[in-house]
Amino acid sequence: MAKVLIIGAGGVGQVVAHKCAQASDVFTDICLASRNIEKCIKIAGQIKRPIETFQVDAEKTEELTALIERCRPDVVINVALPYQDLTIMDACLAAEVNYLDTANYEPRDEARFSYSWQWNYHDRFRGKGLMALLGSGFDPGVTNVFTAWALRHQFDQIDELDIIDCNAGDHGRPFATNFNPEINIREVTAKGRYYENGQWKETEPLSVKMEFDFPEGIGRKRLYLLFHEELESLVKHIPSIKKARFWMTFSDNYLKHLEVLQNVGMTRIDPVKYKGVDIVPLQFLKVLLPDPASLGPLTRGKTCIGCLIRGVKEGKVKTIYIYNVCDHRSCYEEVGSQAISYTTGVPAMIGAMLMVTGVWREKGVFNMEQMDPDPFMDKLMVYGLPWHVKTL
Numbered sequence: 001m002a003k004v005l006i007i008g009a010g011g012v013g014q015v016v017a018h019k020c021a022q023a024s025d026v027f028t029d030i031c032l033a034s035r036n037i038e039k040c041i042k043i044a045g046q047i048k049r050p051i052e053t054f055q056v057d058a059e060k061t062e063e064l065t066a067l068i069e070r071c072r073p074d075v076v077i078n079v080a081l082p083y084q085d086l087t088i089m090d091a092c093l094a095a096e097v098n099y100l101d102t103a104n105y106e107p108r109d110e111a112r113f114s115y116s117w118q119w120n121y122h123d124r125f126r127g128k129g130l131m132a133l134l135g136s137g138f139d140p141g142v143t144n145v146f147t148a149w150a151l152r153h154q155f156d157q158i159d160e161l162d163i164i165d166c167n168a169g170d171h172g173r174p175f176a177t178n179f180n181p182e183i184n185i186r187e188v189t190a191k192g193r194y195y196e197n198g199q200w201k202e203t204e205p206l207s208v209k210m211e212f213d214f215p216e217g218i219g220r221k222r223l224y225l226l227f228h229e230e231l232e233s234l235v236k237h238i239p240s241i242k243k244a245r246f247w248m249t250f251s252d253n254y255l256k257h258l259e260v261l262q263n264v265g266m267t268r269i270d271p272v273k274y275k276g277v278d279i280v281p282l283q284f285l286k287v288l289l290p291d292p293a294s295l296g297p298l299t300r301g302k303t304c305i306g307c308l309i310r311g312v313k314e315g316k317v318k319t320i321y322i323y324n325v326c327d328h329r330s331c332y333e334e335v336g337s338q339a340i341s342y343t344t345g346v347p348a349m350i351g352a353m354l355m356v357t358g359v360w361r362e363k364g365v366f367n368m369e370q371m372d373p374d375p376f377m378d379k380l381m382v383y384g385l386p387w388h389v390k391t392l
């Protein structure tokens with residue numbers, strides 16, 4: 001029925017390929033392209049259905065446009081890196097194909113997170129009758145849909161939102177990141193930012209903490225305030241929100257290593273000269289660190305990502321907690337990846353499925369909370385990310 005072109009054969013790309021292959025009634029043809037075709041071939045080799053593989057540099061718009069025109073997919077799923085978002089959107093416009101991603105565009109030389117660059121494409125996508133869906137991972141992605149669903153079914157008005165991301169898994173390696181190390185470390189070492197009463201407030205990196213008692217045996221964990229991109233779109237599209245924050249857990253071990261790496265300059269993103277050659281320390285560090293895809297067989301434990309939402313229903317103040325718990329080991333057994341890649345790849349497949357089946361069909365550039373949350377919430381239950389709601 002539909003053809004999909006997946007760009008990026010990393011940890012998340014592997015899950016998207018597996019999940020699209022599982023949904024054979026919708027995705028009848030699957031293409032997988034990445035900078036390094038060997039990674040595509042390896043993933044295709046894990047899947048019983050045929051997957052067409054291609055080499056492409058997604059930063060070269062013409063090269064990518066030619067590939068899209070050759071494959072003629074109904075949707076392009078971008079699970080390469082945020083640096084490629086704009087060139088992939090350009091290629092989708094040129095080849096007249098719908099677009100989906102899981103992370104907002106970032107310029108390479110500046111750790112700045114903003115949807116503005118991609119929102120600027122709205123008129124071009126609308127003009128061509130195409131849809132671009134931004135941030136269809138877990139956070140952003142499912143967290144946006146959780147909030148939209150809560151507004152529809154649980155509240156008359158949402159006042160406060162805390163997005164809470166806990167990875168209680170252990171991979172046994174001294175230091176590793178659970179998704180692309182460069183993107184992860186840029187995010188974590190940036191200044192914190194949250195929204196309150198119409199203003200953005202900045203905090204020093206990892207300086208604001210709280211504790212939360214997680215369900216399903218995970219227990220109490222310390223969380224750190226970070227800026228995360230879905231805060232920007234959620235306060236725009238749900239203007240009643242007065243306070244919005246994002247929190248993430250880190251182990252003491254992770255923070256100890258990160259502090260040392262920062263202190264010695266290994267997380268810098270500006271080039272330094274080494275033997276006459278320009279080297280970006282963080283890009284060099286990425287080469288040394290474990291590939292997140294290699295953590296799959298090692299990781300044990302669970303993730304728990306969700307939204308704590310306060311608001312008003314029929315005149316009464318109310319708080320709910322809506323969340324998913326995902327087990328690293330079960331993900332590995334199903335698709336050969338750990339839960340961080342899994343919780344990102346499953347929503348990417350579901351977003352694409354709703355687009356190609358016409359359930360989510362708009363013209364222009366959209367964030368997840370702008371779409372009907374109900375069919376997406378139903379599909380989470382079917383495709384491996386069951387969710388729960390507690391009234392607190």
Ligand SMILES: NC(=O)c1ccc[n+]([C@@H]2O[C@H](COP(=O)([O-])OP(=O)(O)OC[C@H]3O[C@@H](n4cnc5c(N)ncnc54)[C@H](OP(=O)(O)O)[C@@H]3O)[C@@H](O)[C@H]2O)c1
Pocket residue numbers: 007008009010011012013033034035036039056057058059079080081082084102103135136137138139140141178179180181183292293340341343344
């Ligand atoms: N929303 C969420 O919940 C969420 C959570 C986690 C991650 N993410 C996002 O998901 C995306 C993928 O993450 P990941 O952990 O899978 O990263 P990853 O393992 O590093 O995979 C990225 C893939 O993209 C490929 N790539 C990089 N530059 C390319 C280019 N110019 N042309 C073609 N392919 C290129 C890489 O190729 P090489 O193998 O040659 O390097 C690699 O295969 C990232 O954007 C990340 O921010 C979103």
